Structure formats: C-alpha cells, structure tokens
Amino acid sequence: MITESTPAQQVRLKADLYPMTVLCLSHPNLKAIDAELHLLAKQAPHFFDQTPVVIDVGALASLNELDIPNLTAMLRAHNVYLVGFKNVKKAEEALLLKHNLPLFSRQTQKSRTASPTPAEAPAAAHRPTRIIHKALRAGSKIYAKDSDLILLSSVNAGAECIADGNIHVYGPLRGRALAGASGDTQARLFCRNLQAELIAIAGHYWVSEAIHTPKTPYALLQIHLEQGQLRMTEL
Amino acid sequence: MSKIIVVTSGKGGVGKTTTSASLATGLALKGYKTVVIDFDIGLRNLDLIMGCERRVVYDLVNVIQGDANTKQALIKDKRIDTLYVLAASQTRDKDVLTKENVGKLLETLKKDFDYIICDSPAGIEKGALMAMYYADTAFIVTNPEVSSVRDSDRILGLLSSKTRKAEQGESIDEHLVITRYAKKTRARRRNALD
Numbered sequence: 569m570i571t572e573s574t575p576a577q578q579v580r581l582k583a584d585l586y587p588m589t590v591l592c593l594s595h596p597n598l599k600a601i602d603a604e605l606h607l608l609a610k611q612a613p614h615f616f617d618q619t620p621v622v623i624d625v626g627a628l629a630s631l632n633e634l635d636i637p638n639l640t641a642m643l644r645a646h647n648v649y650l651v652g653f654k655n656v657k658k659a660e661e662a663l664l665l666k667h668n669l670p671l672f673s674r675q676t677q678k679s680r681t682a683s684p685t686p687a688e689a690p691a692a693a694h695r696p697t698r699i700i701h702k703a704l705r706a707g708s709k710i711y712a713k714d715s716d717l718i719l720l721s722s723v724n725a726g727a728e729c730i731a732d733g734n735i736h737v738y739g740p741l742r743g744r745a746l747a748g749a750s751g752d753t754q755a756r757l758f759c760r761n762l763q764a765e766l767i768a769i770a771g772h773y774w775v776s777e778a779i780h781t782p783k784t785p786y787a788l789l790q791i792h793l794e795q796g797q798l799r800m801t802e803l
Numbered sequence: 804m805s806k807i808i809v810v811t812s813g814k815g816g817v818g819k820t821t822t823s824a825s826l827a828t829g830l831a832l833k834g835y836k837t838v839v840i841d842f843d844i845g846l847r848n849l850d851l852i853m854g855c856e857r858r859v860v861y862d863l864v865n866v867i868q869g870d871a872n873t874k875q876a877l878i879k880d881k882r883i884d885t886l887y888v889l890a891a892s893q894t895r896d897k898d899v900l901t902k903e904n905v906g907k908l909l910e911t912l913k914k915d916f917d918y919i920i921c922d923s924p925a926g927i928e929k930g931a932l933m934a935m936y937y938a939d940t941a942f943i944v945t946n947p948e949v950s951s952v953r954d955s956d957r958i959l960g961l962l963s964s965k966t967r968k969a970e971q972g973e974s975i976d977e978h979l980v981i982t983r984y985a986k987k988t989r990a991r992r993r994n995a996l997d
Contacts, residue, residue, distance in 0.1 A: 705960025706953055707927075724956045 588672075590654065592624040596633040598642055605646045616647040622672050626655030636667045697733075704729060704743065711749070725765065734758070746773075748793075757791040758803075769793045805913040808920050809938035810980075811962075813954030815925030817944045818982035823922035824852045826942070831886035835917040838877065838887040842934035843924035844900065847891035853880065855888055864892035867904045873911055887916075897930040905933050927961060937967050940976040946983045955979075 593601065608615060621643065625631055631653070640650045653664060654672040664671050695715035704710060704719065706726030717731035722739030728746070729735060733755055735747045740761040748755030748770035755769050762782065766775050772793055780800060782789055788803040810823040820841075827839035840863060841849035850856040855878045861871035866889070873889075880886035912919050923934035935941065941962050945955040959977065968975050 702963070705963070706956040708960045708964075725953055726957065727960075 589619055589621045590624050591621050591648075592627065593634075594627045596628055596635070598635060598638055601639075602642050602646075605643075605648075609646065618647055618649060620649045620651040622652050622654050623650060624654050626675055631656060631660040631663050636663075636669070698731075700729075703739065706743075714750075723764075731755070737761075741767075744768075753793045755793075759789050759791075761786055762789055767791060767798075769798060772796060772798055774798055805916055806918055806940060807909060807913075807938050808918060808940045808942060809923055809935045810920060810942045810944060811923035811931060811935055811958055812925065812944040812951070813927060813931075813958040814946070814951045817946045817951055818980075819925070819944050820849050820852050820922050822942060822944050822980055822982065823849065823920050827886060827918070827920045828880075828883065830918050830920075831880070831883045834885060836885045836887075836915065837918040837920065838889060838912055838916045839920040839922060840889040840912075841891035841922050842900075842930050843922065844891045844895055844897045844930060845893065846924065847893050849922050850878075850888060850890040853878075853888050855880070855890075859890045862890045862892040863908075864895045864899050867899060867908060873908070897924075897928070897933070900929060900933045902933070902936055906937060909937050927957060931958075932961070932965055935962060935966055938962075938975055939968070940978065942978050942980050944980045944982055947981060 595601075623639075625634065628634065636650075643650050650669065652670040652672045655675045656664065656671055656673075657675050661671055661674070695713065697716040697718055698710075698712040699718045699720065700710060701720050703721040704723045704727040706724050709728040710717065710730065712729075712731035712733065712735075714732050716733035716735070717729060718736045718738075719729060720738050723729050723737055723741050723743040723745065725742040727743035729737070729743070730746045730749045732748065732750045732752060735745050735755075735757050737745065737757075737759040741759045741764045743764065744766040745757055745759070745764060746766075746768040747757045751770050753770045757767055757769060762779060764776060764779065766773055767779065768774070769791065770793060782800065782802055784802060790801050790803050792799055792801075808826070810819050810826065812819050820843075823839050827837045831837045839849065839853070841847050842863070843849070844864060847862075850859050858878050861876035863876070865871045866873055866876045877887045877889055880888065909919060921934040921938065924930040943955050943958055943962075945951050962975050962977060963969050966975055
C-alpha cells in the first residue's frame, strides 16, 4: 500500500560538524592574493580540490575594500569556493546580505588584534603548575591546561596525563603522558621510571615498543623534541 | 554508628561473593548484627553461597519498590542469629537501582545493623557504582594476575571519585584482599627456575 508521506517527513534538521578551511587576508589586493595562490598551487597542486573556504577579514580595515564578486570568481579559478566570512565588523554585516554570503562570526575584541597568519605559536604555559600527589588510577585522565604538570606518585597503566606544558613524573610512568598537548614543541617530559604505554610531545609520539630502554635503570630521563624527532637523554 | 562496607573488584570471578559471605559471617560470630546485601541484580549468587537460596521470598528489588519491607525480605541465617541476608532479584535488572532508593534502603538498615556488607557485581556499571556509592570502607578483592590488578586499579579510581565520600571531599577506607594466591604453585615454579 502506498502512503503519502506527511510534510513533516520531507525535511529533517540535523546537527553536523565539518572542519573548515579559513583563508586569512591581510590586504584586499586581489592581484596579490591571486599570485600567492598560484604559488601555493605550484608547491601543492592538489591542495585545493573544490574546497569551501571561509575568509577571515579581521585584519582588513574595512570589508568595503574587498571586491567580493571578483574575489569569488578568482577563488573559483583556483578550485576554491567562497562560502562565507568571519571576523566581520558589526557595522558591515549588511554587506554580506547584499552578496548573499553567510556570516560565520562577528569581530570580537580578541580577533581585532589577531595576527593574520593562520599558524600561531601557542601562548606559553602561564597558569601555575598543577601538582598531583595521589597515584593516577587506571581510567583516570588529567589535563593541565596552559600549565606544567608534576605527578609525585605513579601514573598507572590505563591512565593518561596530559599537559600543555612540561610533565614531570616522579613515580613509575606506566600509562600515557602527553606533553605540549596544544602544540608547544618546546615542552619536555621528565621521568624516573619509564614503563609507559605511550609518550608524546606536541603530537609526536612513541608507543611502548618504540621506547628504548635507558642504559642505566631508573635513570632520570628527559624526553624532548628535536627537529620533529623525539629524543631521550639520561640526566 | 553502622558501617557500610563494599566488597568490590572490577574483575569478575575473583572471590567477591565468597569474601562478602566470609566477612559477614566473621563479624556476626563476633557478636555484631550484620546484614550482607547482594547487589548483583539478575545474576544473584550470594544466597547460594550463604546457603539460603530456598528461603528467598522477597528480594532487594521488592524492598526498593515497596512491595515488601526489609523485615519481610531479610533472611536470618540458621546457624548465627546476628547474621542476615538480603538477596538480589533474579528476574529484574540493575536499572531499577537509583542513588535515592539505595540510599533510603541503607538508611533503614542502618537503624538495626552494626555492619552492612554490600556484595558488588563485577564491572564498573550501575550495579557496581550503586554498591559502592554509600560505602565507608571498601575491600578490593584482587587475584595475583595482570587483568585483576589493572581492574582493581580502575575500581580504586572510581572509589576516589564516584562515591558519596569522594563528593564530600573525604576518602573511603580502602583495603586490598588477595584471593587465589597459590603458594604451592609459586614454590614449585621457583624450584624449577633454580
């Protein structure tokens, strides 16, 4: 039997999450932007592949300076599709309506002073160091945001200790330790009894198999990142 | 002041029910009025170990849901008159337990008993969490082997974070009970290595 679907079933609203490429502009000069994109295409020919892009105009003096129709056409020639803008001044939001483009975010106090380069070195750890006295039990997770982490007791197998800064473990390290979690490649890991399941600094990791046994047992070890490679030194 | 003791482990089959039964019997023999409660709803076995499986009329779930009062559900041990058993339900599941109704039950029992022993089910799900929530003391039963040790460590983590005492900033009195330690096997193995 064929039943007519009710109007309510024709449209379903769902929440979904997508990573989005952001193009930060420091000037409205289309010719210069075009040249830079040509250069990028030479180095990485398939970098843009019908990529939707949001333009960050926070560094521009005014959105009026930007020739949006020509910008859209120029980007399309590079296989980039302009889908919207971010860091738009409140007074200029109406401009977007005129060009039928959505606003992804308004300019806030913070974004006004943001540097135009997308990759920014994360702020150095500035919160006071977190000190943990008790053993970190299996299944527990500690995240020291913007600070160093000192564990006076053990990190048991199945536990995780994460810090944006350095990590010092004075008891046996049997679980996972991730230093420089927000990308600080200068972060270091210090430990005395390394039996970890996994150690990492700024995303570069060693699983337990890859960890070399130190020459002196129970030596004080320092693990740091050197040119993208993890290095272990005995102190 | 009554004390609530939880016998837990994380890992299954390590000897929680056996330990709960022995502990309860020992305390009762010393003269303390003791009740041992089976929190393993759906897979009850405390009544089997205590030898009262043929006398279960009402169980923990009946009491919680108000079908019976504690006096009707508690089974008095035939050999020791200070020892009582509250069996779990065999047909229901742990979803009937909530912090509030378990709390209410324990408050009622506290009036009449010196020691309340909660035999936790295995795992870290609701049954185990309910059994440990109101505990003052915990006995963590562990076998001398890797998985049991890892699971017991996990349980210790939960005891220091998901219990009433932890929420109030105090700590539960934790004790380790090692079961299934085979002295003979260890000695034999040691001799083989020599």
